[in-house]
Amino acid sequence: MNFKKYPRIHRHGKEETEWILEDDVIVEEKIDGMNLSVYTRDWEVRVASRNKEIIKSYKHIVDYIQSHKWLLWLLDRLWEGTRIYWEFLVRHKIEYSSDAYNKFYMFDIEFRDTYLPPKEVNKLWWIFSIDVPKIFFEGKITEEKIISDYVWKTTIWENWEWVVIKQKNFINKFWERAHSKIVSEKFLEKKNKSEWKDENGNPVLEIKIANTYCTFWRVEKIIQKIENSKQRKIDKKDITNIMKIVYHDIITEEVWDMLQTFHHPVIDFKELLRAISRKTKTHLHPYFKFLK
Numbered sequence: 001m002n003f004k005k006y007p008r009i010h011r012h013g014k015e016e017t018e019w020i021l022e023d024d025v026i027v028e029e030k031i032d033g034m035n036l037s038v039y040t041r042d043w044e045v046r047v048a049s050r051n052k053e054i055i056k057s058y059k060h061i062v063d064y065i066q067s068h069k070w071l072l073w074l075l076d077r078l079w080e081g082t083r084i085y086w087e088f089l090v091r092h093k094i095e096y097s098s099d100a101y102n103k104f105y106m107f108d109i110e111f112r113d114t115y116l117p118p119k120e121v122n123k124l125w126w127i128f129s130i131d132v133p134k135i136f137f138e139g140k141i142t143e144e145k146i147i148s149d150y151v152w153k154t155t156i157w158e159n160w161e162w163v164v165i166k167q168k169n170f171i172n173k174f175w176e177r178a179h180s181k182i183v184s185e186k187f188l189e190k191k192n193k194s195e196w197k198d199e200n201g202n203p204v205l206e207i208k209i210a211n212t213y214c215t216f217w218r219v220e221k222i223i224q225k226i227e228n229s230k231q232r233k234i235d236k237k238d239i240t241n242i243m244k245i246v247y248h249d250i251i252t253e254e255v256w257d258m259l260q261t262f263h264h265p266v267i268d269f270k271e272l273l274r275a276i277s278r279k280t281k282t283h284l285h286p287y288f289k290f291l292k
Contacts, residue, residue: 003046003053006035006085006108007177009164012143014257016172017165017180026118026166027137027150030181031105032221033089034228039082083110105131115168136163143182151182205265209258210275213250219283222246234287242284243277250276 009030010016035050047054085108106124109116118135136150150163162183172178222245223234234242258265 002041003048004037004083006037006050007179009179009181012165012180012182014180015260016174016176016178018173020165020167020170020172020178020180021141021143023167023170024139025137025141026135027141027146028107028118028164028166029134029136029154030162030164031087031089031107031133032162033087033105034225036086036088036104038084038086084108085110103131105133107133117168133164146182204271204275205262206268206271206275209262209267209272210279212261213254213258214246214276214279214283216283218249219246219280222249223287236288239281239284239288243280246280247273247276 008016012020037048039046039048084106086104086106088104106121109121109124118138122132122135124130134153136153137146146163146165154162162181165180165182167179170178219242222242226234226238226242226245258267
């Protein structure tokens with residue numbers, strides 16, 4: 001088997017998630033750690049991150065998986081062409097319940113391009129005592145009902161509340177397989193409108209874009225990935241690299257949304273790089289007090 005990306009999880013309400021609530025769905029707690037997939041190829045266990053197969057960068061995780069006999073047994077007995085998808089939670093700036101760390105949460109099993117029903121996945125939880133995300137609801141439901149009844153029902157988060165919505169084999173209008181997510185409003189990052197103006201009080205497009213997409217949450221996730229990859233805390237040498245990765249992540253993941261949100265703007269990408277770098281620095285203040 002070769003590497004394959006897990007379906008994108010888009011913010012609910014974007015074009016990529018239109019019609020997802022038109023059929024039965026699963027409303028599941030969102031586990032946000034390090035996304036991993038495990039599969040076999042050439043009689044060896046393979047581990048992949050969200051974007052590529054990993055060997056050396058995350059050797060501690062590969063070793064962890066290969067040392068667990070129940071997982072090797074599971075892979076050996078599942079059919080050829082099966083992928084197991086996990087989130088691995090490690091301690092970082094976002095606070096989880098203390099007993100949630102350093103665990104694998106199995107959230108999907110794919111067999112030949114088809115995902116097993118959550119009930120089948122959860123059977124493995126009973127057999128192997130595998131941690132799985134909490135399923136809050138199965139069936140037809142409205143967005144309002146999800147927000148009022150389930151977004152706040154976190155079981156492992158101390159300061160964050162959100163859910164992921166899955167429709168079996170959902171294909172969106174762009175012919176891609178996708179899921180959606182909803183975050184409780186009280187935890188959405190507030191955007192300071194005054195930051196969207198230049199020294200003369202005029203709005204600057206590139207600053208608007210930076211403030212919209214360069215969030216504390218995005219920078220935190222990138223820091224977590226760097227620390228997990230290097231197996232150390234970030235230091236001053238990482239600042240430039242962090243700013244570059246944040247910029248690359250925003251351009252890669254959000255350009256389509258930028259076009260829709262800002263009505264097909266003409267963007268000066270040099271100015272956008274400067275704006276995103278400045279915004280990233282503000283999120284790095286808790287790490288490096290000397291930054292201005």
